[in-house]
Amino acid sequence: xxxxxxxxxxxxxxxxxxxxxxxxxxxxxxxxxxxxxxxxxxxxxxxxxxxxxxxxxxxxxxxxxxxxxxxxxxxxxxxxxxxxxxxxxxxxxxxxxxxxxxxxxxxxxxxxxxxxxxxxxxxxxxxxxxxxxxxxxxxxxxxxxxxxxxxxxxxxxxxxxxxxxxxxxxxxxxxxxxxxxxxxxxxxxxxxxxxxxxxxxxxxxxxxxxxxxxxxxxxxxxxxxxxxxxxxxxxxxxxxxxxxxxxxxxxxxxx
Numbered sequence: 001x002x003x004x005x006x007x008x009x010x011x012x013x014x015x016x017x018x019x020x021x022x023x024x025x026x027x028x029x030x031x032x033x034x035x036x037x038x039x040x041x042x043x044x045x046x047x048x049x050x051x052x053x054x055x056x057x058x059x060x061x062x063x064x065x066x067x068x069x070x071x072x073x074x075x076x077x078x079x080x081x082x083x084x085x086x087x088x089x090x091x092x093x094x095x096x097x098x099x100x101x102x103x104x105x106x107x108x109x110x111x112x113x114x115x116x117x118x119x120x121x122x123x124x125x126x127x128x129x130x131x132x133x134x135x136x137x138x139x140x141x142x143x144x145x146x147x148x149x150x151x152x153x154x155x156x157x158x159x160x161x162x163x164x165x166x167x168x169x170x171x172x173x174x175x176x177x178x179x180x181x182x183x184x185x186x187x188x189x190x191x192x193x194x195x196x197x198x199x200x201x202x203x204x205x206x207x208x209x210x211x212x213x214x215x216x217x218x219x220x221x222x223x224x225x226x227x228x229x230x231x232x233x234x235x236x237x238x239x240x241x242x243x244x245x246x247x248x249x250x251x252x253x254x255x
Contacts, residue, residue, distance in 0.1 A: 037079055
């Protein structure tokens with residue numbers, strides 16, 4: 001479903017955002033948005049629910065965000081789903097998340113087909129349960145031909161581990177130190193072929209990267225919100241984009 005102003009305005013009119021949307025410059029949107037989806041557990045606690053209910057509610061927020069980004073014409077959306085450090089959480093919660101990943105992808109594949117979204121996974125998938133791995137591989141196969149948007153899911157991902165992995169790959173390929181460049185290094189990252197994020201959104205009020213895309217986020221604009229991830233809506237995404245368009249991106253140069 002290609003980007004169109006008409007479809008975008010119809011989509012945002014549903015939540016009464018036509019006026020603010022009219023201020024958005026759709027010709028100057030980020031090519032890549034990265035999101036640290038934080039606050040599922042706290043959201044659940046506030047509702048008097050189990051943490052698992054919070055993670056399930058977070059899926060709804062991601063679905064809304066994917067659809068909004070397709071309507072906006074955003075080429076790449078990255079979402080931090082499970083870090084290498086998240087294995088330290090209670091086994092019951094980790095097991096639930098692994099099952100949730102598998103169940104959600106099967107459930108949401110029709111959305112991927114409808115919106116023509118290509119799935120890309122980054123992280124060490126070999127440590128995931130076989131059912132989760134198999135489901136992810138199914139999603140990769142079935143969406144490989146799509147080009148409206150690429151959804152990058154970071155699962156069992158750590159930025160430091162990615163940098164170490166890239167370094168090992170370069171050494172194994174026999175490159176000498178004197179020929180190493182930033183471009184060569186980037187070609188050996190999980191995100192090879194994708195633009196670096198222009199905008200990082202982190203929910204729940206936390207102010208840290210949490211080991212996410214450490215190399216790639218060097219010049220991203222940060223947008224931090226107190227909104228807990230399950231409450232993050234298309235209106236919140238619009239707020240982030242309007243804030244982004246007010247930034248003066250100099251990349252180290254003078255104004």
